[in-house]
Amino acid sequence: MSTLRAERVTKAFGGVVAVKNASIDLEDGVVAGLIGPNGAGKSTFLSILSGFLRPDSGKVTLDKHDVSRIGPSHTARLGLVRTFQEAAPIAGLSVLDNVRVGMHTRFHNGPFSAILHLPSARHEETALRHQAQFLLAEVGLSNLADVNASRLTFGQLRFLEIARALAASPRLLLLDEPTAGLNATESQLLAELIGRIRQSSGLGLLLVDHNVPFLFDLCDRITVMNYGEIIAEGAPRHIEKDPAVHAAYLGTEESVELEVTVEA
Template sequence: MSGAQKMLLNLSDVRLSFAGNTVLDHVSFGVAGGSIASLIGPNGAGKTSLFNCITGFYRPQSGSITLGGEELLRRKPHRVTQMGIARTFQNLRLFREMSVLENVMAGQHCRTRAGAISAVLRLPSQQREEREIRKASEECLDFVGILDEADRIATTLAYGHQRRVEIARALATQPKLLLLDEPAAGLNAGEKATLIDLIRRIRDERGVAVLLIEHDMGLVMKVSERISVLDHGAMISEGRPDEIRADPKVIEAYLGQDEAEELL
């Protein structure tokens, strides 16, 4: 099934090293349009580094990263977002002292234009744009199910809801691909079930491809169509959940780790 689908995101031969330490070793990898994929691997395997390369925060020494055929490498993070990749962070990175709605409105920034002069003069075009930003942001909050908390200060929300604000904020950038860095970390079983449902709805209802890094194997196996396994900066396996579960290389990589039991 994978061969026929056109890849939305494509990484080929990406190599990243810091001060002589190889973090990513000739990684090639792809995410198909409209799919849900996961990136797993033991701690320190380089998963978040890979996310940072895709989103322009790190600059790989060599290789190529394309989105829909367009080269992303050497582009600044805000340009990558503008091109259609949104992300959430492993540790919550909400804007403090700002309301939930204002946080989500940040995502609309790269889809709008008005500057300081039109704001001071309150030009009709600026007023219209402000209404559109608000409407689009409220729609994203409604989609993740926390519209009724729009006016609260974001960092005062329950932890699980703060995670949803981050997802809503990323969705507000109108991405083609959404990168979720450990979205289930710190969530309880009920919240995890809601998250699985939300990830599926993001793909089904909005047509956004999702790539997640996640340690919770139960969640990964349930939600992913494709799984890629990173170990010591190298891609060691790629396939459907049942294939990954049976791959001896994956089991070996996880040996001695808590995740191994979970996987087997």
């Protein structure tokens, strides 16, 4: 069981307070969503949660570890992995090799074992290759395994990002705008994939997205940010009726239908 906890986290860039006194809990088996207008602080909060940014004040812990002290690579080895809003594959590598790179946190033999072709390293290489192929099948990219990653479409890159993240065997996975640039069919495939991941691995997910109906369908719990602050948290059916949420999104206190796709 892994638990990620942010307590009253604040982060400013110059005069802009991007995240203000934000707290959240995330654990295995829970699918949580984070929504908010452009510039609300969602990506900054994700960077703080995953150890890529240090908060100015407040604290983030992963189990008993202080995330801002140990940094992102150690955090990933402890099972907390995030994707970025801008999908950035390693352009010179094939799709399959991009996934294999994502496995480095689990690679036990050092580079010298591989260079010397020690049997243990060869055995591990074969196992990792099979695992990478399995993950590509899972995200629907098997037929593109040997293609250079720079040739993928935007939508395919999003699925590759997820395969790379899963390659690190996370317990907690933070996805920043996974549906950005996806068409309706791809978004549906992504929703099904997230459902399968959840069922098979029981990991915890935090999804940041502007596609509100997509999140409301998938998530057990929704957190809403506006101007860096968390303004609401609860089950989707409560959040969609919350006047503060409507005001943040649509500039009105009226209870209007939130069943809209707010474009990034």
